[in-house]
Amino acid sequence: MTKESSMQSSPSPAVLDRPEPIRGIRSVAMVATLILTVVAFQLNSSMITPALPDISKQLGAPMDAVSQVSSLFFLAGAVGGIILARWSDFIGRKRALLIVLGLIALGTVLCIISPNLTVLLIGRVLQGASSAAFQISYVILAETLPVAVFPTVLGVLTAINGGVGGVDGWIGGLLADAFGFRALFVVILVVAVLAIVCVALAVPRDGAPSSTGRMDWWGAAALSIGLICLTYFVSTGSGQGWFAPLTLVFLAGTIAAFLAFAAIEKRRTTPLVAVQHLRSRQVWPVLAVTVLTLSSVFTVINFTIVILSQDQAVGYGMNASTSALMYLTPPALIGLAAAPLSGWLAGRFGWIPMLRVGMVLSIAALVVTAVFPFSQWTVFAMFVVLGISYNGVVLTTTNGLGVLQSPSEAPAILPSMNSTGFGFGASLGIAIVAPFVVTGSYTLALWISVGISVLAFVASLFLQPKPAGRPTA
Template identity: 55%
Template structure:
């Protein structure tokens, strides 16, 4: 499908907030644009998934324990949570293409540092720089919205969302093979090469110019700084509270920092003519409901798929007694593989039944899968079926619709704000869900696993209730 030229009259279902482009510029063909953005998204995703099986070798290489090596991943995802809101909003002023190239450039710098790192400390710094590329997801969704018509946008969001959990589960396996054969550095070489190819394609394919409706303002760096402090304090509060206790001195200090940073952020936003996101927008249904739905759904479903079921499947006494590799093959790979096909289907469906209905179908049926897993927690094949079905309804329907809605419901004067903040909400929700169920699943008893699963059910039910409050975007009228 080819979208209309930028200087031609817009069709009825064309996006209304297209980027400002040079006279005579034409939008790229949909397939070429999607492929280009997929290359950028994969450069981040492979950084996240292929490194996981290499963590033991990284620890042995630097003589570090598991706690120290954990920072290789935690700092990567923390940087992603910070960069999403900042780069999404900054791209409103510097243009989507420049923002994409900037995050790829920072990632490339971090990758080179990881390749040459003589110590674990420098490797962790490199991983932090690599994590900035998480903003590519939000930027990709915005670019698609500004350059494709309504129906093509839905399908394209599904295609991008399909790799949100990895390349059908095989990227982690490939990372393990490369680590064994060539060492963990080989993973960074692959990522660096892919980022270079993505950058060349972005330069040639992604339109330049900046977003419309910014009113000639400038980037709100004070708001960005306070929001970053808030996200850092919140992240460390969750991790510290779960390990040292919620009433421990470090946890309370981080909680105080979290609250203070949020108050400072709100105060700064009220004074800015072009804020990161206006406070009145944070209070509006079109913003807070999207963020809350994301946080709650991730807290409920992520904890089931990536924590409780993993422990349950490998527990030889009160679980299914599977090995690590067989557990991953049965309980992680099917959902990821199914999601690769379900996400584009969900994107296509949004053009027929609407974004809101697709979101509620995905959330409601994800809740049904969670209930089934909790009811039949002692039955390996029932849990397997429930988790595999989440590949359709969570990886496919929910992730596609919530990412699309974050773009469609973002404030007109700040089109990059909600996608970025919503992207940061994924990590927050995932961390919160694991923290809430860990004390029970960690008991290693049948009762403990059951309680952990029912806690996730309750959180997902809350997500469904909040999703009922998400307003319908204008695109649903056409559907």
């Protein structure tokens, strides 16, 4: 590979307007703190999944309603991710992280004391809104660490996107079986409080803002309404029919909100998301791959197979802890080892080629899973593959591209939109397949996920690298 082609396939974090890199014990303490920060958020995602049946039982709610514990969490992440990550360009990364962790702590307290599903869902929305923890942490890494270290360390943080080494899902299942779902939130609260203390001590003080001007709150409101309406349009359409009155109301709301968003952004000097960036092949394919991959692969791992494995009638009939140990722990644990290596390989051979390799392997694993969904050991083997291809390669490269492809004048723009893509994609995928999963149509749900993953690969073919050396703001 020539030097020129390597630059085209692997844009450098050096293009960001960054201070002198920190090194030594300060960098180790900061990286450890950022790991703890993203763990505090990720526990709310992967640790809760095995407890969904117990939540349904203890709160007396049907499983289709309990599915909102996950879908609303990720929908809130779609909305809160872009707002909080972009806001960090104006108020500083450290201050934004402290706000994020405060939301996690407040939402977790509500989940612990929740007397019914409604209060629990409010707590989950607050927890989900803190998804910007990942994207803000990625930008901090790119702005503060030496360039050569960035890809590998980013891979470490990305590995947590698939679960905390797989241990969290297993422990979540054990706690749910032994003490009920509230015990999980007690653990999460302890981690969140510890993370707040560490961020206050170890993350560098905020310097000059990355963006001048003011935060575009009107654009944030319009985009939030559009994402919410779009999610409920898909969910209602798949459940009640695509021409049902309520479905059409959500469709109209989606169109109106996004049109309003485009009109607002054209008039702002510091827009939430500049419209010209959304049209760029350096930006929209990254977002499309993120949304479609989360809608497919993540949904299979963290929802469809979890419910199938605990189905006493047609599934594997496992309890929560065994289900987590079989199907949540292996891909997360393997991803924890594969992600740093994937980051190193992407920095060496190109982020975009590595993304496409990971997508092809993930699609192949999903196809085998859809062909043999009731063979629990075949599914287990495919989840091992997904630990490498999805948790290791795809998550690392999409997060890396989210930082490296971001416009230089607004470093958190694409990471924040990518955060929205993660939350929105996970919420959308669960909303699409939930009507089929709750009725026992697991095979159909899996094939739908396969189709969505193919669309994600097609989107990756349109991706163009950001030119290296673009002037900073």
